[in-house]
Amino acid sequence: xxATIAYCVKCKAKSEMVNGKEVAMKGKGTTQRRAMTGxxxxxNTTMYKILPSKxx
Ligand SMILES: [Zn+2]
Numbered sequence: 001x002x003a004t005i006a007y008c009v010k011c012k013a014k015s016e017m018v019n020g021k022e023v024a025m026k027g028k029g030t031t032q033r034r035a036m037t038g039x040x041x042x043x044n045t046t047m048y049k050i051l052p053s054k055x056x
Pocket of ligand 1: 008009010011012015040041042043044045
C-alpha cells in the first residue's frame, strides 16, 4: 500500500499518515471535496490532506 504524505502542523513538516481514510468534505453548495484524514506517524496528531478534484 502506498504511503500517504501530508503536512503535519505539529511537526511543521511533511510526515507519513497512518490510518488514512478517504472522506468527503462539504464545500460550497453541493460541491464535495475529497480529502484524506489520518494520524501523523510521528506525533499522532490528526492530519488532513485535500485530494485534487478530478475535474480541472
Ligand atoms: Zn506530526
